[in-house]
Amino acid sequence: MGLITGLLTLPIAPVRGVVWVAEKLNDAAERELHDPGVLRTQLALLNQELEAGDISLEEFEREEERLLDRLHAVRVGPAQIDRR
Numbered sequence: 895m896g897l898i899t900g901l902l903t904l905p906i907a908p909v910r911g912v913v914w915v916a917e918k919l920n921d922a923a924e925r926e927l928h929d930p931g932v933l934r935t936q937l938a939l940l941n942q943e944l945e946a947g948d949i950s951l952e953e954f955e956r957e958e959e960r961l962l963d964r965l966h967a968v969r970v971g972p973a974q975i976d977r978r
Contacts, residue, residue, distance in 0.1 A: 927964075933968070940954060940957055
């Protein structure tokens with residue numbers, strides 16, 4: 895980037911910084927959303943909540959199905975899911 899371009903685009907520098915931070919946060923969220931270890935931990939916590947009586951069996955089954963679907967999607971990959 896040249897000096898003149900740098901000076902002319904200086905007013906939008908904060909916007910570029912915010913966009914960069916937002917992209918990094920999105921990347922981190924995507925990694926956590928699709929991390930099999932995190933999904934297994936969530937399943938274990940869900941089991942503990944059921945055993946402790948904190949949630950009903952219906953809530954457990956609904957949440958367990960959602961987590962298992964996500965775990966399955968991570969394992970087979972998005973290309974396999976799109977083919978259905």
